[in-house]
Amino acid sequence: MNRSDFTILDNLIYFDNSATTLKPKCVVDKISDYYTNYPSNIHRGEYNISFKADDEYNKARESIASFLGARNDEIVFTSGTTDSLNIIINGYFKNILNKGDEVIITKAEHASLILPWFNLVNELGIVIKYIKLDDNNHVTIDNLMDVITDNTKVISIAQITNVIGDIRPIKEITKIAHERGIKVLVDGAQSVPHMKVDVKDLDVDFLAFSGHKICGPTGIGVLYGKKELLDELKPQRLGGGMNASFDSPECIILKDNPIRLEAGTPNIAGAIGLGEAIRYVNSIGMDNIYKHECELKDYFINKIKDIDYIKLLNNENDSGIISFTIDGIFPQDVGYYLNKYNICVRTGNHCDKILKDEIGIDQSIRVSLYFYNTKEEIDTLVDLLSDKERIMKEMLI
Amino acid sequence: MDDNTKREILFDNYTNPYNKIDEELDGYLKVNSNNESCIDNIDIYLLIEDKTIKDIKFKGEACAISTASTSIMIKNMIGMSVEDGIKYVNNFINMINEEPYDDTNFDEALVFDETYKQASRKTCATLPYRGIIKLLEDNK
Ligand SMILES: Cc1ncc(COP(=O)(O)O)c(C=O)c1O
Numbered sequence: 001m002n003r004s005d006f007t008i009l010d011n012l013i014y015f016d017n018s019a020t021t022l023k024p025k026c027v028v029d030k031i032s033d034y035y036t037n038y039p040s041n042i043h044r045g046e047y048n049i050s051f052k053a054d055d056e057y058n059k060a061r062e063s064i065a066s067f068l069g070a071r072n073d074e075i076v077f078t079s080g081t082t083d084s085l086n087i088i089i090n091g092y093f094k095n096i097l098n099k100g101d102e103v104i105i106t107k108a109e110h111a112s113l114i115l116p117w118f119n120l121v122n123e124l125g126i127v128i129k130y131i132k133l134d135d136n137n138h139v140t141i142d143n144l145m146d147v148i149t150d151n152t153k154v155i156s157i158a159q160i161t162n163v164i165g166d167i168r169p170i171k172e173i174t175k176i177a178h179e180r181g182i183k184v185l186v187d188g189a190q191s192v193p194h195m196k197v198d199v200k201d202l203d204v205d206f207l208a209f210s211g212h213k214i215c216g217p218t219g220i221g222v223l224y225g226k227k228e229l230l231d232e233l234k235p236q237r238l239g240g241g242m243n244a245s246f247d248s249p250e251c252i253i254l255k256d257n258p259i260r261l262e263a264g265t266p267n268i269a270g271a272i273g274l275g276e277a278i279r280y281v282n283s284i285g286m287d288n289i290y291k292h293e294c295e296l297k298d299y300f301i302n303k304i305k306d307i308d309y310i311k312l313l314n315n316e317n318d319s320g321i322i323s324f325t326i327d328g329i330f331p332q333d334v335g336y337y338l339n340k341y342n343i344c345v346r347t348g349n350h351c352d353k354i355l356k357d358e359i360g361i362d363q364s365i366r367v368s369l370y371f372y373n374t375k376e377e378i379d380t381l382v383d384l385l386s387d388k389e390r391i392m393k394e395m396l397i
Numbered sequence: 398m399d400d401n402t403k404r405e406i407l408f409d410n411y412t413n414p415y416n417k418i419d420e421e422l423d424g425y426l427k428v429n430s431n432n433e434s435c436i437d438n439i440d441i442y443l444l445i446e447d448k449t450i451k452d453i454k455f456k457g458e459a460c461a462i463s464t465a466s467t468s469i470m471i472k473n474m475i476g477m478s479v480e481d482g483i484k485y486v487n488n489f490i491n492m493i494n495e496e497p498y499d500d501t502n503f504d505e506a507l508v509f510d511e512t513y514k515q516a517s518r519k520t521c522a523t524l525p526y527r528g529i530i531k532l533l534e535d536n537k
Binding site for chain 1: 403404408436437458459460461462511518521
């Protein structure tokens with residue numbers, strides 16, 4: 001779909017969409033338009049181009065809010081998922097958690113979710129509990145119930161993880177959590193770009209995602225929080241833009257959210273570019289994107305499942321992420337081999353260093369799809385993977 | 398050297414690496430070398446007597462190019478004086494970085510004479526060299 005918006009696809013097969021996505025022309029043009037025609041700061045000037053910048057910045061926020069089913073004042077611009085997660089964990093949870101409180105995660109989470117929590121184990125003495133993954137490495141409600149105790153305060157997981165790619169039952173999880181006074185923080189880095197995510201329907205307390213994984217620019221991301229929770233989130237950065245007035249340490253008055261959490265000159269071009277990206281994917285339709293990826297994934301899995309030296313890590317998942325290994329060949333060498341044919345795949349442990357405890361494999365080759373991928377591209381990939389001797393030969397030089 | 402010869406040498410050293418061990422080794426100097434952006438991770442064990450490299454072994458997992466490069470490095474360096482070892486390492490790194498180098502004693506290491514053209518393979522080929530140079534510098 002929409003391949004003509006990506007000229008780079010003329011001679012590239014791009015299968016690394018979980019790492020970052022390609023940028024359509026309209027997003028690049030939108031950013032260029034800002035820098036060329038109204039490169040002004042926001043919140044400040046009384047002149048036209050400053051109004052224009054303000055207006056576009058606000059429109060971007062509105063597009064994102066309506067995309068997620070949130071209110072405008074629940075959408076905070078950050079530099080990305082990592083930034084959002086750190087702000088939520090250190091600005092909100094650090095202030096309400098105490099020694100012995102339990103936080104539930106899984107071993108399949110990304111470093112950007114695991115490490116801020118590990119840090120609170122060291123700083124506050126909170127306790128981390130892991131949901132046991134089932135035979136397909138999925139999260140099940142039964143296994144979640146096994147680790148919930150009276151001390152559980154937070155469930156903090158991705159809606160879709162970057163290696164296994166299962167869609168977690170977030171709506172059911174928030175229901176169970178809220179009945180017990182537990183808060184739910186969702187890493188939406190891999191879900192928001194690929195499926196319809198409605199924060200009110202899911203009833204999540206906090207959600208984070210990155211612009212660059214949804215056709216937007218790098219350096220911009222979103223923190224969503226329910227209004228009443230965001231109001232309790234302590235700003236991690238203080239400075240211009242976010243204060244209403246101050247004259248002494250005793251008297252600092254901050255503005256309302258979301259501006260309160262966006263100190264300093266924000267990434268204006270990034271936010272405007274992300275707004276355009278969101279309008280772009282929305283015009284394709286999130287349900288269409290999701291359906292297309294699932295079709296391609298099934299097509300790919302059907303073609304490789306009978307190749308005996310290929311081991312799939314996640315044939316049961318329901319997203320466009322396929323991770324596998326090839327017997328006796330180091331994943332990186334496969335990556336190098338495919339690169340010769342202008343095919344981009346991810347190899348390695350994908351920022352998840354404790355998952356190997358669970359699945360016994362610490363590295364893999366990952367193909368992650370998006371709407372612009374095609375069956376023909378998958379045919380090319382499968383052709384190259386179906387001759388092991390050729391891989392062994394060509395991976396060397 | 399033509400590509401087929403290179404391929405054979407790489408393949409042999411990758412599938413049958415010289416002095417690769419599975420267990421920890423006592424009585425040797427040890428250094429870890431890894432590539433941050435990937436999973437290459439090896440321990441190099443070095444035995445020096447009378448300013449001479451008596452033995453080198455390695456342990457760990459790495460890609461085909463890193464493994465082959467380590468195997469070839471070990472074959473070449475055993476028996477060298479520490480001083481010659483340092484020169485050899487520097488010459489190898491110069492070759493990878495497309496700078497002037499002296500290929501005396503290079504033998505199989507010449508399979509890497511065009512690696513500078515492959516950005517992603519440069520860190521693989523130099524993996525063991527970046528580790529061993531630290532031990533040699535500390536013990537010269
Ligand atoms: C599941 C998941 N969470 C978080 C992140 C971190 O995103 P970023 O690097 O954009 O902050 C990623 C990116 O790879 C991811 O896949």
